[in-house]
Amino acid sequence: MSKKVIPADSTTEEKIKEAGRKVFIRKGYAGTTTREIADEAGLTHALVNYYFRSKDKLFDIVTQEQVAAFFGKIYPIVNNEDTNLDEKVKGLINYYTEILIEEPGMVFFISSEMQNRPERIAKNMEDNQGLAKAVIARQLHEARPDIHPMQLMMCILGMIIFPYISRGVFQRSMGISENDIIKMLKERAEFLPALIKAMLSN
Amino acid sequence: MSKKVIPADSTTEEKIKEAGRKVFIRKGYAGTTTREIADEAGLTHALVNYYFRSKDKLFDIVTQEQVAAFFGKIYPIVNNEDTNLDEKVKGLINYYTEILIEEPGMVFFISSEMQNRPERIAKNMEDNQGLAKAVIARQLHEARPDIHPMQLMMCILGMIIFPYISRGVFQRSMGISENDIIKMLKERAEFLPALIKAMLSN
DNA sequence: GTCTATACAAAGATAGAC
DNA sequence: GTCTATCTTTGTATAGAC
Numbered sequence: 001m002s003k004k005v006i007p008a009d010s011t012t013e014e015k016i017k018e019a020g021r022k023v024f025i026r027k028g029y030a031g032t033t034t035r036e037i038a039d040e041a042g043l044t045h046a047l048v049n050y051y052f053r054s055k056d057k058l059f060d061i062v063t064q065e066q067v068a069a070f071f072g073k074i075y076p077i078v079n080n081e082d083t084n085l086d087e088k089v090k091g092l093i094n095y096y097t098e099i100l101i102e103e104p105g106m107v108f109f110i111s112s113e114m115q116n117r118p119e120r121i122a123k124n125m126e127d128n129q130g131l132a133k134a135v136i137a138r139q140l141h142e143a144r145p146d147i148h149p150m151q152l153m154m155c156i157l158g159m160i161i162f163p164y165i166s167r168g169v170f171q172r173s174m175g176i177s178e179n180d181i182i183k184m185l186k187e188r189a190e191f192l193p194a195l196i197k198a199m200l201s202n
Numbered sequence: 203m204s205k206k207v208i209p210a211d212s213t214t215e216e217k218i219k220e221a222g223r224k225v226f227i228r229k230g231y232a233g234t235t236t237r238e239i240a241d242e243a244g245l246t247h248a249l250v251n252y253y254f255r256s257k258d259k260l261f262d263i264v265t266q267e268q269v270a271a272f273f274g275k276i277y278p279i280v281n282n283e284d285t286n287l288d289e290k291v292k293g294l295i296n297y298y299t300e301i302l303i304e305e306p307g308m309v310f311f312i313s314s315e316m317q318n319r320p321e322r323i324a325k326n327m328e329d330n331q332g333l334a335k336a337v338i339a340r341q342l343h344e345a346r347p348d349i350h351p352m353q354l355m356m357c358i359l360g361m362i363i364f365p366y367i368s369r370g371v372f373q374r375s376m377g378i379s380e381n382d383i384i385k386m387l388k389e390r391a392e393f394l395p396a397l398i399k400a401m402l403s404n
Numbered sequence: 405g406t407c408t409a410t411a412c413a414a415a416g417a418t419a420g421a422c
Numbered sequence: 423g424t425c426t427a428t429c430t431t432t433g434t435a436t437a438g439a440c
Contacts, residue, residue: 034417044424055417119370122371122374150386151393154361154365154368159356159357159360161364166316166356168320169323169324173328173332191348196401201400235432236434237433251433252407405440408439411434415433416430419428420427421426
């Protein structure tokens with residue numbers, strides 16, 4: 001997942017969407033003005049409304065695309081019949097470690113969306129068969145029949161994703177640099193599988 | 203931590219702050235207008251600025267209070283010399299289970315603040331001796347000397363807090379009711395200590 | 405000090421010219 | 423499809439009554 005660059009020959013609509021993504025990630029919804037988005041794209045602010053109806057709609061689309069990118073690749077992982085639980089956990093960890101270090105702004109969109117419009121994420125999941133009926137759910141049930149598989153999923157995802165939500169706090173309260181916290185997050189990907197395995201062993 | 207009710211004889215300033223808290227929780231920062239806050243409080247919108255200088259400042263104060271409430275009670279838990287690790291984990295779980303079920307809107311403020319202004323939360327922690335030097339950090343190090351205590355804290359907090367960030371998604375994707383998800387969250391408080399213990403046992 | 409009425413500027417949205 | 427002018431909403435500031 002590489003950072004998007006706006007091609008010089010892209011359409012106006014694409015320019016605006018990319019400019020919107022940039023500025024929204026940098027300044028958040030409230031801190032962004034449509035005029036600034038237009039400036040970033042080299043156009044007048046009226047065009048933001050012309051193409052996207054409203055600032056809100058544009059934000060919606062940007063968010064929706066971030067969500068789709070965030071979840072898109074996990075379905076093949078959790079639904080793979082040929083991998084065992086440990087391999088799936090490693091797959092999830094590696095994927096999220098990579099994408100969330102490369103696109104730190106993304107986790108903000110995801111956690112906001114999970115709380116503001118959970119139905120949209122739930123729908124995205126259902127369209128991809130979801131987690132409840134995924135192969136990983138069956139494997140989790142086999143490992144720990146005493147605990148609901150979705151409870152275990154919350155544990156696993158919490159351990160993987162929460163550090164990216166709280167990384168700023170930990171970085172500052174430990175008094176370390178941006179690079180050091182990234183190093184910790186990468187180290188984390190190494191030992192997490194073993195910790196999760198220990199947790200799941202009955 | 204019971205829901206605040208605005209007493210009829212409270213001051214104008216308190217009325218505005220409570221109205222602001224209500225509307226901000228319901229509609230978020232961008233979705234809230236100062237005029238609506240004033241309506242909710244039964245006053246004219248100019249008073250929001252008179253008492254709080256700006257919408258931003260009011261939001262700041264509301265958020266800061268939510269953060270203080272969220273973290274305030276954990277310091278005595280994690281710094282208690284007389285409890286062992288397992289008891290501390292149970293203390294954290296019980297506290298967060300209680301407060302986050304009773305005030306579901308709080309987790310939104312916390313996760314936003316962790317990402318938007320992590321330095322404020324870090325400062326709040328430092329003022330209370332923080333996590334890195336807390337008794338719990340020492341005990342985590344004794345349990346798993348091979349892994350940085352803060353890494354383990356991220357695991358524990360992730361398992362406890364992440365479900366409240368993602369509850370809406372899980373509720374919908376499992377097709378269950380509000381009450382059912384709350385039941386799951388309460389059940390969770392029962393078995394989490396054992397799972398965490400298993401994870402920490404070397 | 406508290407509050408009302410009002411003014412003003414910034415920003416989202418829209419109509420109409422080109 | 424693009425841009426300018428304009429309208430409306432909303433955050434902010436202030437003058438003046440009490």
